[in-house]
Amino acid sequence: MKQQFLKIFVLSLVFTLSGICKTTAQKNLKTKKPNILFIAVDDLRPELNFYGANHIKSPNLDKLASESLVFNRAYCNIPVCGASRASLLSGMRPTRHRFIDHKTELDVDVPGVVSFPKLLKQNGYTTISNGKVYHHNNDDSLAWNSIWFPKGDTRDYQLEKNIKQNTAPNSRGEAFELAEVDDNAYFDGKIAQKGIDDLRQLKEGKQPFFLALGFMKPHLPFNAPKKYWDLYDRSNIELPESYVQPETTPKEAFHNFGELRNYGNVPKFGDISEDLAKELIHGYYACVSYVDTQIGLVLDELKRLELEDDTIVILWGDHGWNLGDHKLWCKHVTFEKALRTPLIIKVPGKTSGQQTNAITEYIDIYPSLAELVGLNAPETVEGQSFVPVINGETPDKDWGVSKFKDMVTLIKGDLFYTEWTKDDGVAYARMLFDHKTDPLELDNLAEKPEYQETVSHLAEELRAKWGKDFLNK
Template sequence: MKQILSIAILFIGLSTVAQPKKTMPNILFIAVDDLRPELNCYGASQIKSPNLDKLAAEGLVFNRAYCNIPVCGASRASLLTGTRPTRYRFIDAYTEKDKDNPEAVSLPLLLKNNGYTTISNGKIYHHQKDDKEAWDSRWFPKGNIRDYQLAENIKKNASANLSEIGGAAFENANVDDTAYFDGKIAQKGIADLRKLKNKNKPFFLALGFMKPHLPFNAPKKYWDLYDRNSITLPESYVQPETTPKEAFHNYGELRLYGGIPKKGELSEDLAKELIHGYYACVSYVDAQIGLVLDELKRLNLEEDTIVILWGDHGWNLGDHKLWCKHSTFETALKTPLIIKVPGKTNGAISNDIVEYVDVYPSLIELAGLKIPSTVEGKSFVPIINGNKSDKNWAVSKFKDAVTLIKGDLFYTEWTDDHGKAYARMLFDHKTDPLELDNLAEKPEYQNKVNELAADLRAKWGKDFLRKN
């Protein structure tokens, strides 16, 4: 009897030890505001971003990832629902998922409904209250959104919000990293990882970093990484006459800051100072992301965690004599997208075209869940598995402009409410990567333009022209 009891106790003990771990992976979801793919992992760059480069060396870098709309609120809502922007849905920075597409089950809500702990820190949706049922907890740093540390800027900014003229467009302050929002967001993420470490359920931890969004505020040590004399204006610092006037804008977002002229071009010195500030902010946010990734490793969570890093859209740093996003040039549409999947990625670079509506179905497939029928993107898991994609296109839009990216061709139409074009541009990146020679009105390209126009309408989404 004693022997039988001993065997039973041993069996129970072995059963306890052998209980399976959770099979669904954790997901560390890192969004970076206004980050363009000007990083060494995308080719030689002046920007010092060792932590993002290290992540790229362990992950998969998508060299041709494109946002579906180059403005933060709409881009984020589109990505998080896996649904495309239309003429009437996901329009601008102030987009709310709950208003524009309330029927869609968002990525975090689907994960939450399937046993994940979901946490939103920093800027994930543009509005903190949006999609509130999707999160177990939400947190955002306290303070004015422009987050100045120098007294002069604080005074000039007063209670201004992002639609009012405030302090300077950049700030070089001799402060610690945690003085600014992104340092606080990193520390909150680290604290959450420590709490989540011993939970017996998977997590979706979303960290939304603010820089390099305007104003370009970063601690002095990151400004000191760069020599202003080595900074040059982009080669595409020109607006050719063949490019439709509709393609350009007055970069009104930048003009809401002190020290920026209200019209006309910027001086060369000011332009270089802005580029310097942008670089400093990228290095600053890179350091904060590095702290989070180091903690993930220290906690032995790396092997159970997918890490995905994305910028919500591109950004013009004087390209085409433009600043900010809000255009359909590649500089505003092309984005950094890096994913690290334990056991699957090893620093490869993919030149397959992917778009942001593809992120949702990819993460859901990696989690082993069913992709909802409302999702319009296509999973890029086959690319992660080392296969070529059979999809060589993406569609992006901003206001009336709609762009089909197909192979090396970038074709844009400005259309009215009925889908009729009133301006066009076409660039062939094989011969014109800077997008300076518009081919759309040249007689020898009319057959190609007609072909692309039909293809654009076939791919821009079934609801593109529908008002409700």
């Protein structure tokens, strides 16, 4: 009888301890902060299926969007890579003297500021930077447990003619190439594989992780394996409807797209020929499909490793890009095509393909991610969290501000108002577009008598919202 009682007691104790261990494990799982997979794509326009386009083949981005919240009106705060990335990762606005161009370094412009990856690292995250996250690989180096970038020339040519031309003095290869190579020949294939390897190691770790993957394409030159070019028939590619520069638009709004002119097969001055323009667009599409495949490989591995339910995934392009819009190429302007960006965020248990028309600035990303992982953003952060939008609430913000050099733009509802200002804030040119009636931005309303009261109000609001440090040295 005593033996039977002892046996029952031991079994009961085992079950009790097992239950306690299971409860403790569940509690630990719930209290562990979520991981973040942070995907940056260089020069990616929101010309994708989930934004209403239907001609670019990007099935992996489409699938991610179907599981995410899609921001239909996300805008970078400055349309140039170095400055945009420093602004986004610090949560701070560009000013006339801060975050200026592609050479921008966060460590130089705002030394000592707590960037988002640094905030995470200070709070127990393993932080990894792969590829082009900041423009300079060693920028904000204290924020990362490791920084990795593929070896080789960043233009990443594979064809001998381009390699030879690119290594000649003061010369570059062509603006695009299609090569019979596998995906891992180019940088983005290598970046995807490094991300996959990191996920496998992070799976075994006890710390939450922030894995940043900065993909290089579709940045110039438009180099991609031939199979991605073969997805498109160039005879079906058309020039944009806005392939014109109206006389009412200030001449300051247009530039010579020197970034593209640097390449060997592009004329130094004048319009791009129609054939070359279509070839460039073809190359851009091929690069989007190529990077889409690489991102898909990473997302598939995240799922295979059963990390999907514990990981926030955010994907963004650093700014928009002109593909002949207003007869312009590249970025470096404040037309909507250069400012509007793709932004999608997947939050396990909260997103499932919703879309929002809330105007969102890139400085809003830092405080939003911080809130999602239960951290307080530092006082230097100027953005506003969009977590209420994720939770289905109506945002109380309906505006954004972007700038480039002398140009500064207020986005307010359907209105895009731009001023070219001097150091003292006085405007010397301006333009206003109403996207409700003029989505292509071809009719500048700023100088029309009937819009002067509107312009006056927008000018006042622009100055109230461009940031307290905007004019400071």
